[in-house]
Amino acid sequence: MEHQEEKRELSVGEWNVMESLWGGSPKIGSQIVQDLKDSVGWNRSTTLTMLRRMTEKGLIICEESEGIKSYRPLLDREVAARRESENFLKRVYHGNVNWLISSFVEKQKLSREEIAELYDILKKAEESQDD
Numbered sequence: 001m002e003h004q005e006e007k008r009e010l011s012v013g014e015w016n017v018m019e020s021l022w023g024g025s026p027k028i029g030s031q032i033v034q035d036l037k038d039s040v041g042w043n044r045s046t047t048l049t050m051l052r053r054m055t056e057k058g059l060i061i062c063e064e065s066e067g068i069k070s071y072r073p074l075l076d077r078e079v080a081a082r083r084e085s086e087n088f089l090k091r092v093y094h095g096n097v098n099w100l101i102s103s104f105v106e107k108q109k110l111s112r113e114e115i116a117e118l119y120d121i122l123k124k125a126e127e128s129q130d131d
Contacts, residue, residue, distance in 0.1 A: 026063070029070075059074060
């Protein structure tokens, strides 16, 4: 999948549209309108405006066939999530991963399975440092 290289964050509204498209694409406009009506209560006009703006920004592509417009994302979910995570880490925790992890771990009751997964993640990070 091609993806838009601009480094800015997606707005909440853009995330809503992208979630609909990441859930299955291509989708025709009426499917997206229904998705967003159900998930966030948007009306048809709001959704169509967002689709037009996101097309202009290069986040999604609109293709028309026999008068029916269909849309698909030009940004991979994984790329968007990674970018959002990096921006969040920089903005909220000044890039300090330790603060981030301790903040979540202190406020959550982790299961033994979740703790084991965290150990595995840290072990892999340590092994990659040795390479």
